[in-house]
Amino acid sequence: MNPARDETALRLADAAWAARLFARDPHGLQAVVLRARAGPLRDRWLALLRATLPPGAPFRRLPPGSDTDRLTGGLDLEATLAAGRPVPAAGLLAEADGGILVVPMAERLAATHAALLAAVLDAGAIHLERHGLSCRRPARLGLVLLAEGDEPVPAILAERAALWLDLEGFRANAPLEPDALDALGPDVSLAEAAAALTEAAAACGIASLRPALMALRLARLAARGGGLRRGHLERVARLVLAPRAQRRPEPAQESPPPRPPADGADKEGRPLPDLLVEAVATALPPGLLSAFAAKAQGRSAGGDPARGRARAGLRGRPAGSRPGLPGNGRRLALSDTLQAAAPWQRLRAPPRPPLRFRLHRDDLRIQRVEPPAATTAVLVVDASGSAAAERLAEAKGAAEWLLAESYVRRTEVAVVAFRGQEAQLLLPPTRSLTRARRAIAGLPGGGGTPLAAGLELARRLAAAERRRGRTPLVVALTDGRANVALDGRTGREPARADAWRVAALLRAEGVATTVIDISARPRPEAAELAAALGARHLALPRAEPHRIAAALREDRG
Amino acid sequence: MAPVYPFSAIVGQEEMKRALMIAAVDPGIGGVMIFGDRGTGKSTAVRGLARLLPRIPMVEGCRFNCDPAEDAERCVPGCGAVAPRRVVQAPVPFVDLPLGATEDRVVGALDLEAALTQGARVFEPGLLARAHRGFLYIDEINLLDDHIVDLLLDVAQSGENIVEREGLSVRHPARFVLVGSGNPEEGELRPQLLDRFGLSVEVRTPTELAERIEVVRRRDAFDQDRAGFVAAQAAAERRIARRIDQARRRLAQTVVPDDVLTQAARLCLALGTDGLRGELTLLRAARALAALERRPEAQMADLKAVAPMALRHRLRRNPLDETGSTARIERAMAEVWGP
Structure with a gap:
């Protein structure tokens, strides 16, 4: 490796290299999560991918908000009526067979659609049982899941994606050139490669076995059917395993070098898994691990959007229709009703005029409507200082109480913790008890109090929840004292100024908030923060879970 | 396919x-x-x-998968079977x-x-x-x-x-x-x-490294040569298929003795499972396992092996109890039945 090349160039070259390999076998690698701002760099990456695809391979784009029929295909009503026999319409998935489907705003994909895409990736085919059609169509395709910022891509798809690329923070005109694989190193047998990649994945705390398998596939593609070399494996470990690492692997030596050392004698004789772990470790910028992990976990469907309900709220996207009688608050879905009735007109009408459109009771379709109380409670927890462990336990209790209730009330819960220099998304919005327990367990406490960062993360999360058609509710468990500003500077004054500024923003955006004062003796700062937020202020020196939950219950009405 | x-x-x-x-x-x-x-x-x-x-007997052409033994004379009207009905064997x-x-x-x-x-x-x-x-x-x-x-x-x-x-x-x-x-x-x-x-x-994902490596290796071997992999596994597949088929035939003759019945009831009582469905499932599962193991009657070992799968979703849930259902069942088994 050329020592003059910096980390940036390396990551860009990796991304370009990944595009080439993905183009060679999109279906085998299943998907790429491409985290990048919409702009020239992302476009160039997509262009590179497209240019490398075999000639004639389809390259389709899923328009955001597409309905299930557009995705899977269905009955082409117009053609059906014209032809007098059922004419199926190909969906985007079938059209993309043998090529690539680009999914913009993948973070906003409805959970049912995400699961559907996952099933298609697994089977290499679409199994359609819709509107009188029953068929299977080949759909051997790969997905490019475009995402921006911190919003996670549905976990069910992120899990299957071989590659997670992050192009955020690069210049728009940054060079995007794949380089030749230098420093190939000695030959590696397939059995060795499988074992080493699996071991390296385990060392990084990656629970699923898919990443190791995907890394192996990628290495094989890189070797182009030739022999596998150590250099292939190091590179795929960096590309596939590093972004998913849940913990920094134990370095083989005291401190890992900033970049892989030049190939040479120092690598000889060392076990392959160690070298791969080292390759992963060098690709992990310090401090970024937690951010990686939060993004990496992905968004679970969390039940609500799972059934497409969340989308049907007043602010949400339509969730389609289902057979049923209107009334009792259910609204008629007119065009779906007419579509449902259309094919049967010949059956119903006498062959001669008068030609009238005949609607039967069975044709009626009603709009699927989300119950109004689709709330996401964002708990913002102060994990700094000495009392952190206790407070976290309390927040955990509160989250679990909320979740236990949420089963009935359709509430989701997210947890943001702040300590040291930064805030961290501990738990993306979820309704799953299992996930909540796993996410909250084992967070260390201590350090400074970056209150502003915590509120800012909560604010962004609240905005994201609004876009999902849900009502956010921010609950801050804090004593209102801050000593780390947004930019990481320490000092009470700037820290407080920043926190109050974010609070004003939250208030201006109309997010309902509650401040729960968790200090041993109620302090004025928490009350002042509540005033700045326009929030309710509860002094609970020992925030007992059920009391927090009870307080929130009142809030939700 | x-x-x-x-x-x-x-x-x-x-x-x-x-x-x-x-x-x-x-x-x-x-x-x-x-x-x-x-x-x-x-x-x-x-x-x-x-x-x-x-394979089970099916009526040829019947679109409702009617059981020829159950309804000897005719299928559901309009099922597509032609008279006189012919019985065929189908999976x-x-x-x-x-x-x-x-x-x-x-x-x-x-x-x-x-x-x-x-x-x-x-x-x-x-x-x-x-x-x-x-x-x-x-x-x-x-x-x-x-x-x-x-x-x-x-x-x-x-x-x-x-x-x-x-x-x-x-x-x-x-x-x-x-x-x-x-x-x-x-x-x-x-x-x-x-x-x-x-x-x-x-x-759960296996935690044992050797097992994890074996999973990845086999899956990769399958992806490389699907037909070859399936062919190499054919004999093992036939063995399992035969075992299932024979157990199905043997099931009616497989007995659950009284003492096993009693122990099943004691466990359900200790766990406080709702209704009788849990107990019934437990017994049927133990019997099916005995049939798979080619035993004429179910034993305590069968009961132990199936108790978690038959009961874990029937326990009353307590969202604050960190103990998983499986652990609760294992604890109850140890208390009721001894080690």
Whole structure:
């Protein structure tokens, strides 16, 4: 490796290299999560991918908000009526067979659609049982899941994606050139490669076995059917395993070098898994691990959007229709009703005029409507200082109480913790008890109090929840004292100024908030923060879970 | 159809494999729900099992999978069988219910083609008819539309599917083994639906490095040469298929002795499981396992092996209790039955 090349160039070259390999076998690698701002760099990456695809391979784009029929295909009503026999319409998935489907705003994909895409990736085919059609169509395709910022891509798809690329923070005109694989190193047998990649994945705390398998596939593609070399494996470990690492692997030596050392004698004789772990470790910028992990976990469907309900709220996207009688608050879905009735007109009408459109009771379709109380409670927890462990336990209790209730009330819960220099998304919005327990367990406490960062993360999360058609509710468990500003500077004054500024923003955006004062003796700062937020202020020196939950219950009405 | 990863080549996951085989031996147990982490081969196992199911007598041409033994004279009207009926041997049906399936395809509806071209009312059976006497599999079951779930529950309860449309009224039997799989992180399963399942298993990613490596190796070998991999596994597949088939035949003669009955009742009492369904499932599962193990009567060992899968989804839930259901059952087993 050329020592003059910096980390940036390396990551860009990796991304370009990944595009080439993905183009060679999109279906085998299943998907790429491409985290990048919409702009020239992302476009160039997509262009590179497209240019490398075999000639004639389809390259389709899923328009955001597409309905299930557009995705899977269905009955082409117009053609059906014209032809007098059922004419199926190909969906985007079938059209993309043998090529690539680009999914913009993948973070906003409805959970049912995400699961559907996952099933298609697994089977290499679409199994359609819709509107009188029953068929299977080949759909051997790969997905490019475009995402921006911190919003996670549905976990069910992120899990299957071989590659997670992050192009955020690069210049728009940054060079995007794949380089030749230098420093190939000695030959590696397939059995060795499988074992080493699996071991390296385990060392990084990656629970699923898919990443190791995907890394192996990628290495094989890189070797182009030739022999596998150590250099292939190091590179795929960096590309596939590093972004998913849940913990920094134990370095083989005291401190890992900033970049892989030049190939040479120092690598000889060392076990392959160690070298791969080292390759992963060098690709992990310090401090970024937690951010990686939060993004990496992905968004679970969390039940609500799972059934497409969340989308049907007043602010949400339509969730389609289902057979049923209107009334009792259910609204008629007119065009779906007419579509449902259309094919049967010949059956119903006498062959001669008068030609009238005949609607039967069975044709009626009603709009699927989300119950109004689709709330996401964002708990913002102060994990700094000495009392952190206790407070976290309390927040955990509160989250679990909320979740236990949420089963009935359709509430989701997210947890943001702040300590040291930064805030961290501990738990993306979820309704799953299992996930909540796993996410909250084992967070260390201590350090400074970056209150502003915590509120800012909560604010962004609240905005994201609004876009999902849900009502956010921010609950801050804090004593209102801050000593780390947004930019990481320490000092009470700037820290407080920043926190109050974010609070004003939250208030201006109309997010309902509650401040729960968790200090041993109620302090004025928490009350002042509540005033700045326009929030309710509860002094609970020992925030007992059920009391927090009870307080929130009142809030939700 | 692309080759499916062979059931016999699945590394570890013994409880999941055992539960699926038990459900194949005794369809009356009420199906299997598989919860588990991503990438643990849940759907691979279920789809693999589909290839191992024995043949059963079917009426030739019947679109409702009628049982010739049950209704000796005739099938459901309009089923498509021609008189005189001929009985053929066909594999136990296995039907995949994909996400996004619409109601008309699940319960059946009028045949669109016949309506358009001939103006005729012909009933087109749905997935429920195809699954009669077989398996109905739903992957990511916790993401299934609520109204489809309600339909399934209704039919699973009555064993009969009734469709009325366009002046046509069809009624046909629909008894099937419901197999579901899903990731609890995607959302919890509705309690009413969870209740329907006889057995429930939880699969985890293996933690043993050697086992993990073996999983990756085998899966990679399969991806490289699917046909070759399947061929190499053929003998092992036949052995399992034979074992299931023989156990099915032996099931009626397999006995659950009184002392095993008593111990099952004591365990259920200690765990406070609701109703008798848990106890009944426990006994049936123990008997099916005994039949799989070629034993004339069920033993305590069978009971111990199936107790977690038969009972873990029937315990009252306490969201604050960190102890998983499996641990609670194991504790109760140790207390009631001794080590």
